[in-house]
Structure formats: C-alpha cells, structure tokens
Amino acid sequence: MDWDKLRIFHAVADAGSLTAAGDTLHLSQSAVSRQIRSLEESLNTTLFHRHARGLILTEQGELLFDATKSMNKRLEAASARIRDSEEEVFGELKVTTTIGFGSLWLAPRLVKFYEKFPDLKIDLMLEERVLDLPMREADVAIRMKEPSQADLIRKRLMSVHMRLYASRDYLSDKPPVESIEDLRNLRLVCQNPGSTQVTASASLTHHLLSYDLRSLLTVNNYFGVLQAVNNHLGVGILPDYVVEDFPELVRVLPEIESAEVPVFLAYPEELRQSKRIGAFRDFVQEEIIAHRRKLRDALAGQV
Incomplete structure (x- = not known):
C-alpha cells in the first residue's frame, strides 16, 4: 500500500x-x-x-x-x-492526571518546573478517564492506581489517604467533634458517590453517609470540595496532600481515614530515553520528597 x-x-x-x-x-x-x-x-x-x-x-x-x-x-x-536533544529539554510534554491531583498538587508546583525549563510546552490534561499512553494520547501520566497497560515504565511516587478536614471558622461555633456520630450535627462535603473517584474514597464516603447526616453537599471533584471547605461550608473528605498548601484547615476525627491510595507515574517504554520525560519525572520526585519533609516538620512542630 x-x-x-x-x-x-x-x-x-x-x-x-x-x-x-x-x-x-x-x-x-x-x-x-x-x-x-x-x-x-x-x-x-x-x-x-x-x-x-x-x-x-x-x-x-x-x-x-x-x-x-x-x-x-x-x-x-x-x-x-x-527530536529529544541529548543535552536540552524542549518541545511539548503531554501530562495527564486526575482533576484533584492535577489542580491541587501538580499545577501549583509547575512554576518551579518552568523556571528550570522555560522552553518546554506543557499540555496538562486533567480528567478521570485513563488515557492511552502507548497510543500517545499523553506522554506521561500520574495515576491513583498502578497502570495495567502493557509496555509502560511505572514508578510508585507516594501514598494518599482520604481524611476529614474543616476550616477553623466553620468549627469555631460548633460542639466538639469527638466521635463519628457527632458528624450528624455538621454538614458533610464530599464527592458525589456516583462520580468517578478512587475506590478508597468511595468506600469512605458510603460509610459516612450511612450515619443519617443532617446536611450534605456533594461535588463532582476534589477541587470543588476544597473550595467549599475553605469557604466554611462543612467538613470535607479530602486527600491528605492538601494539608501542606492549606494549613488553615483542621483535621477532624484523626482516627478516620480511607485505605491507602497508591500514586504512580507512568510513561511508554519507547520514551525511556526522552529528556522531557526524565526532567518531569525527576521534578515530580523532588517535589514529593520536599512535600514529605514539610509534612514531617509540621508534625514535629505540633509535638
């Protein structure tokens, strides 16, 4: 042909x-x-x-x-x-991840990446649908579970737990929250149980909704949940990585959290030598190390 x-x-x-x-x-x-x-x-x-x-x-x-x-x-x-240069990082990099992780964790940190590589063009695709990396729908993905597609290089980055958070202003005029039953007197803010989300988050949401809550606000992504919690609308189910960037939030009922959610970075085997991929991979790993260090320092300061 x-x-x-x-x-x-x-x-x-x-x-x-x-x-x-x-x-x-x-x-x-x-x-x-x-x-x-x-x-x-x-x-x-x-x-x-x-x-x-x-x-x-x-x-x-x-x-x-x-x-x-x-x-x-x-x-x-x-x-x-x-086209990937042996010494320079340039061209377009298509990155896909979830709306929550991309908007709350990754996007705010990209300013540092651009400072290092100002000539790189990033196409950040935030959606819950799993894009096909071998078919080049994206170059690199950050996913909330281990990728199942063949011919992918994958690296576990971190673990996430879904926990309960609220603003100090919201809690200031409320009775102390000492048990899960006390949530009945508050408003729960969470993802809609029917929306696309990690299994661990859905399980925690279903568990809390079984307690006949007085008031409820559901949103279809974590960014919306965070905005509601920051505006003193209730106790929200949020990933633990938001704490570092929003220190005004207070954890509610520390004994309650979801199962562990693994976070993986993946890219096609054929891009193993890509300088763009390598630069992004190293940047994300460095930011996660810094993220963990800040969390440890914050916890040490509370002791």
Missing part, C-alpha cells in the same frame, strides 16, 4: 474535505482527489461518500482511518523521541 496515498487519505478523513486537506498538505484539490481515487481503485472499495457539504467515511473508510490514526500516533512518538 502506497504510504503517500495513506498520508493524503488520513488528511482528507481528518479534515472532512478535499480542499481543507489540500491546504494542509500544500496540494491542489485535484491532486488530492486523484490520489484518493487511486487508493480506492487499489483497494477496490469506496472510502468516502461525497455530498454537497463535504465527505463522510464509508464503513471501509472508517476501518482504514482507525489504522492511519494508530500509525500517525506511532510516527509522532518516534518523531518526538528523535
């Missing part, structure tokens, strides 16, 4: 028109059309339905487009690996 024709087919399928694809490829519309016709003849099939508003892939065209998308992502991975 002619690679050049496949490249032109991919551009047409992606753009949805011969003209737009021609502009991208710097080819005339007639040249693009000839290549598509030639490819259809070689495959003895029709790849596009033609109509006044553009082109629509046939079932056979969809199959071929899926294949060219995979090829294109592999080529991008190879290109990125080739």
Whole structure:
C-alpha cells in the first residue's frame, strides 16, 4: 500500500474535505482527489461518500482511518523521541492526571518546573478517564492506581489517604467533634458517590453517609470540595496532600481515614530515553520528597 496515498487519505478523513486537506498538505484539490481515487481503485472499495457539504467515511473508510490514526500516533512518538536533544529539554510534554491531583498538587508546583525549563510546552490534561499512553494520547501520566497497560515504565511516587478536614471558622461555633456520630450535627462535603473517584474514597464516603447526616453537599471533584471547605461550608473528605498548601484547615476525627491510595507515574517504554520525560519525572520526585519533609516538620512542630 502506497504510504503517500495513506498520508493524503488520513488528511482528507481528518479534515472532512478535499480542499481543507489540500491546504494542509500544500496540494491542489485535484491532486488530492486523484490520489484518493487511486487508493480506492487499489483497494477496490469506496472510502468516502461525497455530498454537497463535504465527505463522510464509508464503513471501509472508517476501518482504514482507525489504522492511519494508530500509525500517525506511532510516527509522532518516534518523531518526538528523535527530536529529544541529548543535552536540552524542549518541545511539548503531554501530562495527564486526575482533576484533584492535577489542580491541587501538580499545577501549583509547575512554576518551579518552568523556571528550570522555560522552553518546554506543557499540555496538562486533567480528567478521570485513563488515557492511552502507548497510543500517545499523553506522554506521561500520574495515576491513583498502578497502570495495567502493557509496555509502560511505572514508578510508585507516594501514598494518599482520604481524611476529614474543616476550616477553623466553620468549627469555631460548633460542639466538639469527638466521635463519628457527632458528624450528624455538621454538614458533610464530599464527592458525589456516583462520580468517578478512587475506590478508597468511595468506600469512605458510603460509610459516612450511612450515619443519617443532617446536611450534605456533594461535588463532582476534589477541587470543588476544597473550595467549599475553605469557604466554611462543612467538613470535607479530602486527600491528605492538601494539608501542606492549606494549613488553615483542621483535621477532624484523626482516627478516620480511607485505605491507602497508591500514586504512580507512568510513561511508554519507547520514551525511556526522552529528556522531557526524565526532567518531569525527576521534578515530580523532588517535589514529593520536599512535600514529605514539610509534612514531617509540621508534625514535629505540633509535638
């Protein structure tokens, strides 16, 4: 199969028109059309339905487009690996992690990373969906469980527990909270039990909701829970890593916490030698060491 024709087919399928694809490829519309016709003849099939508003892939065209998308992502991975300098960190780095960890822990620390590598372009993708690293949906991921995809290099970074926190202002006019039953007199702020979250957090949430609470506020991510707690709306279920950056929060019922949540950094085996990945990996590990040190110092200061 002619690679050049496949490249032109991919551009047409992606753009949805011969003209737009021609502009991208710097080819005339007639040249693009000839290549598509030639490819259809070689495959003895029709790849596009033609109509006044553009082109629509046939079932056979969809199959071929899926294949060219995979090829294109592999080529991008190879290109990125080739472009990585032996001495410099440059280019684009696509990082994916959860909304909570990305907005509450990672994003505030990236200023230090940019100070070291100002020429790097970071695309930070915060979502609960697990992106496909081998297919280059992202270059590197920080996940709240060990990745199961094959061909990934993975490193355990830290462990997280979900705990109860509230602002001092919220607790100031409330009776002392000495047992889990006392939460019935307060407002619980937590992720909606039906929203995507780690299993340990969901288990703790379900356990606390079984106590017939008087008032409840549910949010679909931890950033929203934190905002509510900071604005004195109630006792929130939050990951323990927020304590360092929000020292005004007070832990409620220290004996209550979720099971351990492991945090892993992962990236494709083919990017093992990438300077961009190495720089980001080392930065995250250094920040976690500093994070642990601050927490130890804070605990020592309370003794």
